[in-house]
Amino acid sequence: MKLADLLTQKKSQIVARWINLLYDSYPPETAIFLKKEKDKFDNPIGYGISRGLNGLFETLVQEMEREQILAALDEVIRIRALQDCSPSQALAFIFLLKNIVREELAEELEQQNLMEELQELDARIDGLSLLGFDVYTRRREKLQDMRINEVKNRVSGFLRKSGMSMNDI
Amino acid sequence: MAKVPKPSELLPGISYQPPAKGWMDVKPDFRPGTYCNPAAPKWMEWIGYPYPQARSIPDNEWGLPDNWQEIVLQGMEDRLDRFRSLKLFFDICVRCGACADKCHFFLGTGDPKNMPVLRAELLRSVYRRYFKKIGRVLGEIAGARDLSEDVIKEWFFYLYQCTICRRCSLFCPYGIDMAEMTLLGRELLASVGLNIDWAMASVAQCYDKGSHIGATPQAFKDMIDFLAEENERITGITTTPSYNRKGAEVLFVTPSGDYFADPGSFTLMGYLLLFEYIGLDYTFSTYAAEGGNFGWFISHEMGKRLNSKIYAEAKRLGVKWILGGECGHMWRVCNQYMPTYWGEPVNFLEEPVSPITGTRFENAKIHKMVHISEFTADLIKNGKLNLDPQRNAHIKLTFHDSCNTARGMGIFEEPRYIINNVLPEGHFVEMPPNTIREKTFCCGSSSGINASENMELRMQGGLPRANAVRWVYEQYGVNHLGCICALDRATLPTLLEYWVPEMQVTGITEMVGNALIFPDEIERTTDLRDRDLEGFGEAAEEDAEEGE
Ligand code: SF4
Ligand code: SF4
Numbered sequence: 099m100k101l102a103d104l105l106t107q108k109k110s111q112i113v114a115r116w117i118n119l120l121y122d123s124y125p126p127e128t129a130i131f132l133k134k135e136k137d138k139f140d141n142p143i144g145y146g147i148s149r150g151l152n153g154l155f156e157t158l159v160q161e162m163e164r165e166q167i168l169a170a171l172d173e174v175i176r177i178r179a180l181q182d183c184s185p186s187q188a189l190a191f192i193f194l195l196k197n198i199v200r201e202e203l204a205e206e207l208e209q210q211n212l213m214e215e216l217q218e219l220d221a222r223i224d225g226l227s228l229l230g231f232d233v234y235t236r237r238r239e240k241l242q243d244m245r246i247n248e249v250k251n252r253v254s255g256f257l258r259k260s261g262m263s264m265n266d267i
Numbered sequence: 268m269a270k271v272p273k274p275s276e277l278l279p280g281i282s283y284q285p286p287a288k289g290w291m292d293v294k295p296d297f298r299p300g301t302y303c304n305p306a307a308p309k310w311m312e313w314i315g316y317p318y319p320q321a322r323s324i325p326d327n328e329w330g331l332p333d334n335w336q337e338i339v340l341q342g343m344e345d346r347l348d349r350f351r352s353l354k355l356f357f358d359i360c361v362r363c364g365a366c367a368d369k370c371h372f373f374l375g376t377g378d379p380k381n382m383p384v385l386r387a388e389l390l391r392s393v394y395r396r397y398f399k400k401i402g403r404v405l406g407e408i409a410g411a412r413d414l415s416e417d418v419i420k421e422w423f424f425y426l427y428q429c430t431i432c433r434r435c436s437l438f439c440p441y442g443i444d445m446a447e448m449t450l451l452g453r454e455l456l457a458s459v460g461l462n463i464d465w466a467m468a469s470v471a472q473c474y475d476k477g478s479h480i481g482a483t484p485q486a487f488k489d490m491i492d493f494l495a496e497e498n499e500r501i502t503g504i505t506t507t508p509s510y511n512r513k514g515a516e517v518l519f520v521t522p523s524g525d526y527f528a529d530p531g532s533f534t535l536m537g538y539l540l541l542f543e544y545i546g547l548d549y550t551f552s553t554y555a556a557e558g559g560n561f562g563w564f565i566s567h568e569m570g571k572r573l574n575s576k577i578y579a580e581a582k583r584l585g586v587k588w589i590l591g592g593e594c595g596h597m598w599r600v601c602n603q604y605m606p607t608y609w610g611e612p613v614n615f616l617e618e619p620v621s622p623i624t625g626t627r628f629e630n631a632k633i634h635k636m637v638h639i640s641e642f643t644a645d646l647i648k649n650g651k652l653n654l655d656p657q658r659n660a661h662i663k664l665t666f667h668d669s670c671n672t673a674r675g676m677g678i679f680e681e682p683r684y685i686i687n688n689v690l691p692e693g694h695f696v697e698m699p700p701n702t703i704r705e706k707t708f709c710c711g712s713s714s715g716i717n718a719s720e721n722m723e724l725r726m727q728g729g730l731p732r733a734n735a736v737r738w739v740y741e742q743y744g745v746n747h748l749g750c751i752c753a754l755d756r757a758t759l760p761t762l763l764e765y766w767v768p769e770m771q772v773t774g775i776t777e778m779v780g781n782a783l784i785f786p787d788e789i790e791r792t793t794d795l796r797d798r799d800l801e802g803f804g805e806a807a808e809e810d811a812e813e814g815e
Contacts, residue, residue: 123278127379131368139699140368142734143377176765177730180723181377183298186277193274240765241300241726245719248761252480255532259493 101215104206105159105199113155115198117148120174120191143177150174154192158222164229171226171233179237188234192227196220290385291392291412295424297324300723303427303716305329306467311460313471314569318460329420335459336414340397342455347398353451356443357394360387366435366445371709372428375727383435383445386425390452393418423461426452427716428724431564432670432709449714454566462565466715469561473573477556478523484553490526491551494536498780501797503789506539508551511584515550516622518581520636521592522559524753525774531756533795534593534774541643541776544783545623545651549590555580558597559753563604564715571608574600578609581616581635588619589636593774595671595752596713601636602676624649638672640751643779644681647688654782656691658791660801662747662778663694665739667732667759668707669752679704682751682775689775689782696743702735712758725758726765733766740767747773 105112121132121144131141138145150173157167178188199219200207207216250257308319320330332338347354362384368374372381379385388410395402395411402411412418431446456462472481482490488510495506509515521538525531542549555577563570581589591601606613616635619628626645628637646652666686672678686695702708711728739745748759748770759772781794792803 119275120278124377125379127382128373128377132377135368137701139702139731139735139738140374142374142730145734146730180300180727190274190277194278197275241722244761244764245722247764248719251760252528252757254529255494255527256486256490258529258532259490 101203101212101219102159104203104212105155105219108202109155109159112195112198112202113148113152115202116151116155116191116195119194119198120147120151123191146177147174150177151191154226155195157226158195158219167226167229168233171230172237175230175233176237179234179241185231185234189227189230192223192230195223289407290380290388291407293380294417295380295421297420297424298723299720301428301721302424302724303463303465303718303721306462306464310464310467310471311462314467314474314572316457316460316462316467320460322460329416329461331416331419331459331461335419338458339414339419339455342458343394344398346451346454347394350447350451352444352447356387356448357391359441360384360391360443361441363440365438365440366443369435369438370429371432371434371711371731372430372724372728375711375730376428376724380421380425381428383429383439386429387443387445387448389418389421389425390448419456419459419461422452423456426456427463428728430670430709430711430713430716430728432713433674434670434706434709437674437705450563450567453564454568457566463715463718465718466561466564469715470565470569470573473557473559473561477554478527479557479559479561480523480527482523482527482556484556487523487526487551487553487556490532491535491539494526494532495539498536498539498795501793501795502540502785502791503787504540504543504785506543508539508542509549510551510553512550513584515584516548516587517550518555518577518584518586518589519549519551519592520555520558520577520589520597522594522597522753523557524559524757525592525594528757530760530772530777530796531753531774533777533780534753534756536795537774537776537778537780538592538639540780540783540785541652544785545646547622550584550586552580552584558591558594560597560600561715563596563600567604567608570600570604574605574608577601578605578613578616587617588631589616590619590639590642591636592639593751593753593756593776595669595675595754597671597753598638598678599671599675601634605636606634621645623651638678638681638751639776640672640678640681640685643776644684647685652688652779653784654689654779655784656689656694656782657802658781658794658800659690659694659778661794661798662690662773663696663743663745664690664747664749664773664778665696665698665736665745666703667698667710667736667748667750667755668703668705669750669755670707670709670713672751673707674705678751682749685775685779686749689778696739696745698735698739702731708732708735710752710755710758710762712762713754717754717758722761726762729758729762730766732759733762736763736770737767740770745770747771749773749775749778751775 121129132144135141153170157170182188305322311319367382370383392412393414401409426449429449433446436444469479473479498506525535560573562573619631619637631637708731712725763770
């Protein structure tokens with residue numbers, strides 16, 4: 099069987115582990131909550147992470163447009179970009195997948211000759227991480243823009259009165 | 268040589284080694300983006316607040332007065348005496364944890380100290396140490412701790428990560444109200460010179476010039492006159508606001524966000540149109556030009572100082588009662604504190620009666636102030652408004668219950684009733700039940716923390732709200748988020764820009780303004796924001812041509 103098929107077959111186990119590992123990066127009380135609360139509106143971080151990682155996994159087993167891949171990355175990174183102080187911390191979660199795949203598919207990898215495909219997967223995960231840096235940077239820039247826009251917005255009615263637009267200042 | 272870390276080592280929790288440190292040992296991490304800057308001395312001097320001094324959070328030296336502990340403990344003792352509720356809240360919590368996962372700051376940051384039960388514990392631990400025998404004797408074992416500089420820093424960090432929204436108290440079997448504790452805790456911080464700049468600047472400007480934004484009475488009048496001209500340009504209707512007019516029946520008060528910033532200004536255009544339509548005898552006051560009250564976010568004393576202008580003006584102008592615009596915290600103050608702040612019965616005003624429908628607003632018997640949504644819903648209910656919902660056909664709306672109007676005073680139905688009357692059928696979609704009405708999620712930026720330096724914190728605190736908004740956007744193509752709060756209109760656009768950029772924010776009276784049919788109006792082709800209406804003017808002609 100090809101690696102891609104194996105990955106699809108074991109998707110739920112692999113992604114569940116990935117999600118749980120990311121939950122474990124929160125303080126223990128929080129991790130317990132993130133794992134326990136199933137309502138997506140009462141657990142928005144959990145929902146964002148699980149939606150994001152499921153989507154991200156798909157980008158590895160299917161062909162996708164670049165924009166779709168960036169969107170999948172953004173699901174998780176937009177949360178992490180607020181919560182972690184450095185890009186390395188915000189993006190470390192992507193690399194965790196390499197180990198998870200090796201552990202979840204340990205037997206199959208040993209029995210079947212999948213080394214080449216595994217290397218290919220690793221390379222794709224690396225690629226994902228590089229794109230992750232772009233997404234992270236975009237999010238951080240967005241926060242900066244929002245800071246500036248909000249200051250302008252506070253007098254936007256006044257600007258309108260003066261015949262100026264937001265771009266004039 | 269240092270080893271290059273593995274990805275798993277970069278994520279703190281994964282290499283987490285139990286046992287977990289006790290919560291008292293974990294110090295707050297003052298990362299940029301998570302806290303508000305301390306108040307500049309200038310603002311504190313303007314309003315005569317103690318210990319003004321330039322401070323910097325990252326510096327370890329916060330410049331507390333020498334006897335700061337004495338001041339805080341004395342302040343705590345005074346408040347325990349004055350507010351029975353505080354003592355009760357300190358004593359009766361059984362740490363059942365029912366509130367733990369109900370705070371939007373916990374849900375958005377994942378920081379356990381944002382669990383309301385732990386937020387309260389920050390204060391309670393000091394109370395136990397100094398005011399309970401068991402704490403004095405047993406110390407940490409009894410959950411008590413010394414009031415150290417680290418503790419006061421922790422208060423500063425976490426009491427400004429609480430938006431006083433009261434969601435947690437809804438789930439507490441004892442009704443313990445964290446918001447009250449946060450407010451009193453902030454008073455204690457202010458008593459030793461610790462305030463946040465954004466709130467303090469707004470307060471000082473309001474105290475000195477008359478509005479949070481620092482607009483002078485002249486600028487206030489100019490701005491409203493301009494919005495009246497805009498109304499005339501778009502609808503052909505001349506609206507005639509008056510200012511400081513003695514003998515008017517009603518004093519109208521609204522927050523400065525409604526006349527200085529979009530999209531609030533469109534809501535103000537809606538007020539002007541509505542009042543013109545029904546011929547309301549009302550006046551603005553350039554003295555009571557700020558409905559909002561950031562003073563309340565600092566201390567009850569400051570809340571009272573800013574609030575007293577409203578009754579003073581009502582008295583001076585000789586109006587019968589007060590009508591208030593779409594605001595959240597203004598309502599909590601006016602509805603729950605204003606008569607107490609004033610100190611004597613408000614006998615110079617009458618129990619509000621709508622001059623158009625004759626409805627008596629018994630709920631406003633004590634404070635004599637009616638919310639615009641109550642007032643408008645009553646007009647519609649009595650058939651006094653001729654409305655064309657098609658003029659809002661470009662709007663598909665969901666409604667955000669502002670904490671203060673919803674949980675704080677029970678206004679749930681009125682805005683929904685108005686919405687259903689000004690929008691075409693099927694254009695109003697509710698968010699899931701655990702995120703609206705009394706369970707509504709806060710915008711995450713209220714209570715004076717809508718500064719820009721703490722943007723990361725605000726986006727986390729607002730995540731639960733935005734998450735539900737995004738759901739109705741994705742499921743039903745909703746494109747507008749409605750609210751009856753000026754702070755929401757200032758902060759939700761920013762929140763949505765981060766999480767759901769496809770959505771816009773609107774006040775409810777703005778949509779009333781769009782829908783109102785005046786007998787002598789010009790043909791409307793745009794809404795109050797100059798956006799083309801669907802099925803009117805050129806758009807209608809194009810449709811007709813296509814149909815031919
Ligand atoms: S009042 Fe609101 S912000 Fe404060 S702790 Fe309770 S839920 Fe959180
Ligand atoms: S729900 Fe009430 S009693 Fe229970 S932990 Fe929270 S504050 Fe204490």
